[in-house]
Amino acid sequence: MRGRLAPEDVGLRSVGRRRTPGLRRQEVAELAAVSIDWYIRLEQGRAGAPGSAVLDALAEALRLSPVEREYLHLTARGEAPPRPLLDQRGGVTTSLRAILDGMPMLPAYVVDHSFDILAHNAAATAMFGDGFGHGTASNVALLLFLDPDARRGQLNWEQIARETVGALRANAAKYPDDPRMQAVIARLRAGHRDFAAWWGDHTVGERCSGVKRVAHPAAGVLTVSYDMFSAPEASEQRLMVLTPVDAESEVRLRGLVTAHSRRVAREAGDESGVGEAEKVEKAAVLAG
Template sequence: MPAPRATNRPELSAFLRAMRARVQPDDVGLPEMSRRRTPGLRRQEVAQLAAVSIDWYIRLEQGRVGVPGAAVLDSVAEALKLTEAERHHLHLIARGEAPPRQHVPAPASPSLRTLLHSMPTTPAWILDFRFDVLAHNAAAVALFGPGFAIGTNTAEPLFLDPGARAFQLDWTRIAREHVGNLRANLTRHPDDPRLKTLIAGLRRQSTDFAAWWDDQTVQERTNGTKRLLHPTAGVLTLRYDVLAVQDGSEQRLSVITPAGADTENALRSLVFPPLGLRAVN
């Protein structure tokens, strides 16, 4: 099979400029700092969102980077909020070949979702081998906040959200466990495009992840104890168990239980807040 090659550099330049022009700063969570002479994002902002250097992005937009990698093109596609059809087009004009197939997570089974919701005071959720959240119960959202949503990935905020270190009081140990699990999962799924893109992005954007990945950390996280500093409940000491779903899907059921009476009471108050503290609709 011939190596991929850039096939249409003028079209690549025009396409990237057009896609950049249609995205507004507030579409991607960036502040509107000053009046802009032209609509859309600046090149520097796209580079920041895609975790690439501004020089590299300028050369990409000018068609001067040779054959860009598939993973970095996906980062640019995500920064520009491209649709799947637009992502496909970007790969064709930049590399001369179709992109890797986007992963669509397999849903958690109805029986597992019923199990989750049968534990109203026990935070529990289902992950696939990419750490994508497939299902969760209300107690998990009460503990981790509304950002803990189906379709999100738990590894990315752990390494990329500055607040994660303050929330996870045992951050270094928990973060290294995630690195070890991702390496073990990649060994079992070496051709999974979603998993490879996730790992490549974390290596680019987190020096800690890159260092631990390069030291060949491998482990299977199954159980342990950790401490969280919750913004309203304070310090919570929790036990966690990760149970394999025995149906060939490589999904995992994660369950949090309190390690003491104080944490048990705090968890219960998060899930069932006193009437006076509940939001009034």
């Protein structure tokens, strides 16, 4: 890593002839505010386990990428460093938005570290209602615990709820000073006794995949798999996708999404939108 940098790249003036390209050990030590003797021992693997702050200083001095910084911590300490929390206010990327819209028959949405819903597709609105992504329903955890209709609709509510508590606690440990995370947790602890009790048992987990049964007021009972994927270029954004488990659930979900698309098109006075919904339904039938 020293060899790929010139002194000018890090704001230093090049002095004297250099036998090899890149930064000298002395220069890296100065940039990271550590002693040259200690830095030499570190390169040679004789410095013991360095502190996380020192490794971050070295990562900054060597202009390491986020992936290289994590590799440095894993190599030197055997554990990954805390991840910097990215600003989520810009929403999702254009490519991620295209992925959402490119799955017209599968409910999908993107959440951040505190389970705020950053984006969702029309199929998610069809499944969870027009209010999805707004008010209490703008956060998956708040919706799950504080909305009575959402609780009634989740036929295996306790399983999903416990998974959510474990995932929130894991994320809270990563970002203990994040005000949004603290606000969500405080509201849940004050607003739901089950959450408060489960939060107190310090269960930690990762909500990645599973199967759940949802009682929809119009479509009936749907059995769906849920899979959560890390979004590209945003380490704390997750894409959640729901897929039908059986043929009956697939037919019901398809009818639900198509009916929603037609209603939206009619309310907008867009007859071409109605035709487009029918095309999507026919394509889904052919694909099935």
